[in-house]
Amino acid sequence: MRDIAIVSFVQSDCVRDAGARNEVELIMPVVRKVLDNVGLESAQNVDFTCSGSCDYLQGAAFAFVLGVDALGAVPPIKESHVEMDAAWALYEAVLKIQSGQAESALLYGFGKSSPGELPIVLSQQLDPYYLAPLWLDTVSSAALQARAMLDSGEITEREMAEVVARSRKNAKSNPHAQLKGDVSADELLNEPTYLSPLRKHDCCPVSDGACAMVIATVEQAKKWGKPYAVLKGIDHRIESAHFGARDLTKSPSTEAAAKAAGVANGPIDIAEIYAPFSHQEIILKKALGLGDDTVINPSGGVLAGNLMMASGLSRIGEVAMRIINGECKRGVAHATSGHALQQNLVAVLEGA
């Protein structure tokens, strides 16, 4: 496997409502900036472009195609899309580079979730025969999972509140965060439950925004003369679509992906975990095999702002930028997709 360099990453602010802006207007600023950081003129200067998004979020058919207007795709470029988080667009690009079909790639993810009722929209991720007709929303399925965690004694409500308090505190140093500040676990536990046992703060906010990344072979990154972080391993696994067939208190797909990505091959300084609900961070920390010496979600994670279809790539970008900036040497990034952590991707990053 060829080492892959993550050279540049840019994320927009997480905002509750991006107003009139369409997909092109969300994507263009982050793509422009991420290319400028590498000194590239346009998407013409990379071998491959791949994006992650979901048209259901904004309710606009073929928004993912219209988004290509942000790239300058004349003459035609090699381009692809995943109807998933852009972390999986990165995975596709990694395969493309590994198979020798590209030396560099531009990735971006965008989500405009504000026009719809996001938890209900995401009910359409479920299987179409048994669960989607129930309109089971993502907050309810997460509540089922949290209840199973509490009843099994794996976590306490206080531990959930502590996850939120740390997220809000860490987010104070993240200029793109939507929710930040000093709040104690005690204060959080005084809040009423929203969808029992979840309180509102246990759930990530709804956010609009986009992110973009440039990756390349290490050789290409050296030619560009830019600092980079090295992607040492990446893997993703999926569990059954049926909640009844899963133990919701565990994440075996994350465990398997972490093993394949090589998380345990060295100490982990920081981890950016895509946990849209507080209790999920506890499940994932365990599944990733992380100890207390690892700093979890220094950005505040997605409880501080969740760009659907971009947050996963952002986790990887956050770790990469902290490595590039010399804050740490080795980190793990995680992305999730589907209800109650159905599908999980794990990436291991190291310094050059």
Added chain:
Amino acid sequence: MSDANKEALEPITGIESPVYLDYNFTAGQATARFLTKVKEGKLVGQRCPSCRNVYIPPRGACAACGVATNEEVELPHKATVQSFTIVYIPIPGNPIKPPYVIANLVVDGANISFLHLLSECKNEDVRIGMRVEAKWKDPSEWGFAMENIQYFAPIDEPDVPAEEIGRLKDA
């Protein structure tokens, strides 16, 4: 085999699973600026700062260059037929009686076409390069939509050669 088992083996050929999702649609900042002008009876395109192409309706970026199109250009209401089709099949909910003409029109000064209706002529006389002009509805009916133009109608001007339609002219 008992009757109960026979019933259980009845093939299931479909289930009803309706989906209702409500959205607050937004057109995009650039398109919203365009539609605001359409409500005033004006056709305002946007020019690419890089390749100088003028887009109408604009979506915020030059698709060729990938840059924002912030410069606004008010365009005349005359256009050229770039392509057309004659619709013979009635479309449910469409009040227009077939056969009628749908045309790809390039407004003078623009470099991209949009679809609109063509009328006040025999369908068999419609041709690529034909010159037409917008027929606006009464201003009292104007909204944020291209339907403010009822249709385009032929004008007495020489045809534009096909290879010149929508091309940038040297300034």
